[in-house]
Amino acid sequence: MKPFSAISCTVLLLVSITGGILKAEDGEGASTPYFQSYAFNVPILAGWDDQSTDDIAQFQLAEARATIRTATVAASDAVAGAEAELAAITGAAAPQPSYRDKVNLADGTWHVLVYDVDDETTASLMARQAGARVVVISFVERDPAARTTLLTLAQADDSHDDASPEIALAAEAIGGLALSELAEAGRETLASGEWVVYTGEGAAAMGMVFGNDSYVALQVGAPGDLAVLADAWNRTLLGFFITPDNSRYLALGLAVVIVILGTLVGSLYWRERNRRKDLALLEQLAQEGD
Amino acid sequence: MGDNRKSAAEDLRIDSSPQPRLLRILTIITALGFAGTLALGFAVVGTDIQQGEIQRIFYIHMPSFFGAFTAFGLTVVGGVIYLARKRETWDRIALAGVEVGLAFSLINLLTGSIWARPIWNTWWTWDPRLTSAAIMCLTYAAYLMLRAGIDDKGKRRAFMSVYGILAFVTVLITLFIIRIVPETIHPVIVGASPQNAQGSFEATSGVATALLPSLLLWLTLMPITLIWHRVRLEARIEALNRLKLQVLGG
Numbered sequence: 385m386k387p388f389s390a391i392s393c394t395v396l397l398l399v400s401i402t403g404g405i406l407k408a409e410d411g412e413g414a415s416t417p418y419f420q421s422y423a424f425n426v427p428i429l430a431g432w433d434d435q436s437t438d439d440i441a442q443f444q445l446a447e448a449r450a451t452i453r454t455a456t457v458a459a460s461d462a463v464a465g466a467e468a469e470l471a472a473i474t475g476a477a478a479p480q481p482s483y484r485d486k487v488n489l490a491d492g493t494w495h496v497l498v499y500d501v502d503d504e505t506t507a508s509l510m511a512r513q514a515g516a517r518v519v520v521i522s523f524v525e526r527d528p529a530a531r532t533t534l535l536t537l538a539q540a541d542d543s544h545d546d547a548s549p550e551i552a553l554a555a556e557a558i559g560g561l562a563l564s565e566l567a568e569a570g571r572e573t574l575a576s577g578e579w580v581v582y583t584g585e586g587a588a589a590m591g592m593v594f595g596n597d598s599y600v601a602l603q604v605g606a607p608g609d610l611a612v613l614a615d616a617w618n619r620t621l622l623g624f625f626i627t628p629d630n631s632r633y634l635a636l637g638l639a640v641v642i643v644i645l646g647t648l649v650g651s652l653y654w655r656e657r658n659r660r661k662d663l664a665l666l667e668q669l670a671q672e673g674d
Numbered sequence: 675m676g677d678n679r680k681s682a683a684e685d686l687r688i689d690s691s692p693q694p695r696l697l698r699i700l701t702i703i704t705a706l707g708f709a710g711t712l713a714l715g716f717a718v719v720g721t722d723i724q725q726g727e728i729q730r731i732f733y734i735h736m737p738s739f740f741g742a743f744t745a746f747g748l749t750v751v752g753g754v755i756y757l758a759r760k761r762e763t764w765d766r767i768a769l770a771g772v773e774v775g776l777a778f779s780l781i782n783l784l785t786g787s788i789w790a791r792p793i794w795n796t797w798w799t800w801d802p803r804l805t806s807a808a809i810m811c812l813t814y815a816a817y818l819m820l821r822a823g824i825d826d827k828g829k830r831r832a833f834m835s836v837y838g839i840l841a842f843v844t845v846l847i848t849l850f851i852i853r854i855v856p857e858t859i860h861p862v863i864v865g866a867s868p869q870n871a872q873g874s875f876e877a878t879s880g881v882a883t884a885l886l887p888s889l890l891l892w893l894t895l896m897p898i899t900l901i902w903h904r905v906r907l908e909a910r911i912e913a914l915n916r917l918k919l920q921v922l923g924g
Contacts, residue, residue, distance in 0.1 A: 630792040633791060633792050634731055648773070652904060656907055656910075659910055659911055666918060670921050
């Protein structure tokens with residue numbers, strides 16, 4: 385087989401194979417419904433009441449008295465944006481945060497903030513500056529019987545795939561609990577990933593590792609719905625901003641690669657063919673001259 | 675007259691020389707390698723949790739830049755040796771490096787833009803890395819246009835050798851800018867990303883399984899094979915042009 389034929393056949397084969405793969409994946413990817421706005425995309429939380437408007441994604445779970453909301457706010461810095469968003473949700477001015485940290489995630493630096501708004505309202509927010517606006521993802525719980533906090537913590541090192549050290553840090557910082565007061569209750573696999581679960585008297589904690597960060601959910605009071613809340617929160621975080629079912633972009637990218645490489649190889653072939661034609665003509669002219 | 679006949683005979687010999695066996699083998703290995711690495715990245719490795727399917731474009735996007743790096747690097751080598759020894763072969767290598775490198779850097783630029791749309795929510799942004807990559811492409815496109823505009827062979831080869839050497843600065847700037855300028859949203863794969871970086875992902879072992887073979891292929895086999903073909907073609911075209919002068923010039 386000539387080299388050019390080998391390349392051409394390979395390219396044709398790849399086009400047909402990848403076309404088939406992408407077509408199949410197209411169908412599978414469409415199963416996750418997404419809220420889409422000009423600024424961000426987040427998964428629509430199944431089982432939660434969808435209260436979204438054009439540019440605010442808001443989902444409420446009545447039995448847990450919890451709301452997860454994603455929005456952008458015009459603000460000069462991330463904390464100011466988070467406080468404005470919290471005021472918009474609760475209708476009251478944001479108090480001083482009871483916990484404040486920063487974490488460098490894949491899509492930038494996020495501020496992690498926890499507010500105890502009043503006796504029954506707790507809020508966990510993540511905020512990131514994006515140009516002139518601030519993206520805020522909020523979890524607000526209005527439950528006098530429970531205090532649920534959802535945190536993202538950077539691992540001190542990348543040596544462990546278990547969120548227990550970060551659960552210990554969060555339990556102490558938020559709930560005033562030592563990890564020894566909680567007993568490990570095994571692992572639970574949810575849609576957002578595999579979580580390690582700790583339970584204790586009147587408290588529960590869960591944690592999962594993704595990349596170099598640990599996601600921790602802590603509930604003090606009346607545990608029971610922590611897994612549902614933690615899973616919904618993390619699906620929102622991990623699915624944030626991504627265009628759902630983006631396999632068509634992948635197909636476009638592959639097509640561009642094939643067209644550019646095909647043009648390069650084709651131009652070599654085309655120039656070689658022209659050269660041969662010219663050479664044949666020259667030989668003919670030379671013979672006629674003789 | 676005797677010299678003309680000798681030269682014509684030499685040109686015909688160049689023209690009828692068979693393709694080296696090593697080049698045939700390289701071509702087939704490269705084609706199969708290309709198919710294999712695409713299959714790894716597109717079908718074998720799992721889907722990224724955060725970005726979904728589009729993350730697979732990474733297995734072409736990053737290696738194609740390094741392929742361009744090799745090709746443009748060969749242009750520098752060709753240019754330096756041509757200036758030192760004045761042998762045409764090195765000028766051909768420099769030219770072939772630019773053609774192949776430009777194709778690879780276009781792949782890098784366009785796949786990046788296509789990747790950016792679903793992840794950054796835009797096709798293009800004047801980020802330092804994106805801007806420097808675009809300038810790099812334009813610089814090498816200008817190389818080809820300038821080269822076609824200079825008639826005198828000696829001057830053309832010398833001037834384009836110098837141009838090819840200097841143009842490599844744009845490649846180095848593109849490579850290092852995200853480590854120098856912190857105001858970039860382009861992530862760094864090896865090492866810590868800048869604070870404003872958006873759209874990076876964890877390079878897990880699954881990613882490495884597809885990335886390493888692809889990187890090796892684009893960094894070595896693809897540029898070398900394509901440049902070799904292009905150099906041979908250029909030598910034949912030049913030989914044909916000399917024959918044309920001899921035959922038509924009487």
